[in-house]
Amino acid sequence: MSTNLIEIWKEIEDPNFHVTENQLHPSPKPFTVLNGSKLRSIPVPEKVDILGDGVISLGQLTTIIGQGGTGKSRVTMQIAISQILGWSMAGLKTHPEPLKHLLIGTENSIYRQKSEYRKMTQSLSPEQREQVDANMFLHVVQEMDDAFIHLGSDDIRKKWVDTFELVNPDVVYIDPYGEVHVGDINKDADVRHTLREITKVCRRFNPRTAIVIVHHGRTGRANIAQAVGWDKGNYALGSKALYSGARSQINIAPADPDDPSRIILSSGKSNDAKPFDPVGLKLDDTTMLYGIDASFDLQAWKADVDGKQLNTNFSIKEVAQQLLDKPKKNSEIHAELGGSEAGSRRSLDRILAKGKKEGYFRTEKRGYKLTKKGSDLIA
Known part of the structure; x- marks a missing residue:
């Protein structure tokens, strides 16, 4: 019975079926594999x-x-x-x-x-x-x-x-x-x-x-x-x-x-x-x-995120006192306040940003300048 079915199928099967099927769904190719000699000599695109x-x-x-x-x-x-x-x-x-x-x-x-x-x-x-x-x-x-x-x-x-x-x-x-x-x-x-x-x-x-x-x-x-x-x-x-x-x-x-x-x-x-x-x-x-x-400062940043801030106890009032006589740049304020390079610069930047946001300082071409609110804080 099975032999008869196979023979019947061969008679009715379209001989072009497998050709068309292979064209539409080709068998996957093997992975690309090179021996040592070919790998050494094969040209590759320049790394960009x-x-x-x-x-x-x-x-x-x-x-x-x-x-x-x-x-x-x-x-x-x-x-x-x-x-x-x-x-x-x-x-x-x-x-x-x-x-x-x-x-x-x-x-x-x-x-x-x-x-x-x-x-x-x-x-x-x-x-x-x-x-x-x-x-x-x-x-x-x-x-x-x-x-x-x-x-x-x-x-x-x-x-x-x-x-x-x-x-x-x-x-x-x-x-x-x-x-x-x-x-x-x-x-x-x-x-x-x-x-x-x-x-x-x-x-x-x-x-x-x-x-x-x-x-x-x-x-x-x-x-x-x-x-x-x-x-x-x-x-x-x-x-x-x-x-x-x-x-x-x-x-x-x-x-x-x-x-x-x-x-x-x-x-x-x-x-x-x-x-x-x-x-x-x-x-x-x-x-x-x-x-x-x-x-x-990377070390200061690491200390900060680790919760170990170094010499970061500057206050808005301390910074305001440095601006009492004239406007100053960050570096001038830092030099007068002192502190380690690792910690105090980032602390000062934060205090200046906070003080400016809250209206104690403002920035101009010469640096940070005290506002009336900042002057009142010192007084």
Whole structure:
């Protein structure tokens, strides 16, 4: 009976069926394997660093990790603008030739994106602005469908593919990771699946596209301390699979709890090069660009987040007394008050920021000046 069925099937089977099936669903090829001789001689693309030495590179996955409100989105936009213009960022060199950057995500409204982009580019020459405009592409939430970027949907995944075909970027920044993640962010398998989906979409048309994932860090004093040191790999929220999948990680942390304009950038991971040293940055409210904070002291910051502030007992009244005769700059006030370099500079910066906010001091070209409220405090 079975023999008859086989013969009947052979008679009715379309001889082209297997040919068509193999064309539509070809068998997977083996992994690419090279012997030592071929590996030694095979030509490979030149390594192209976009930021620093292996911090962001073409064909690489980098993560940027930080708590909410620490300026992650602003830092990513500044990295892109700096690279296009060949400027350094946080003391890290950028690739000299302008590359194409795509910032995709729903973390910020179009109002903030437009405002900060205009401020960041307002001081540029017409030629520089034209160059940045031609190489910066920003996903904005202008229509309802723009707000959904979750990779678990076939329709949304197609929107990603169509966007990459349209822009074909050299670098893509995904902000925030939580909006594209599929499954439980605490489960390794779900994070690995999401990273595979991100890679397939982002490198469909350009296998060397650099992928930068912006993600939230753990909150609280103890977790902020993990931005540097032994526990820097534990800084990100959720599964460690994200940390494992990245070649490089940039950690962003608040440098001062009383001054949100000051942040610290550190290397959370660097597989392909020497990690860069932690650096303090301060935001310019006019240009919305970060510059290096010369007053930042890493040891004082560590002592602060560890709850061991050093020589930090300055008061608003003590500072006000130093301003009684004339306006003074930070360095002059610090020299007169004394204290160790490790602790007192950050304490003074906090007191000056607090005193200015509460109306005891104001700033002018010559430095900090006492207000009537400050004079009354001394009296």
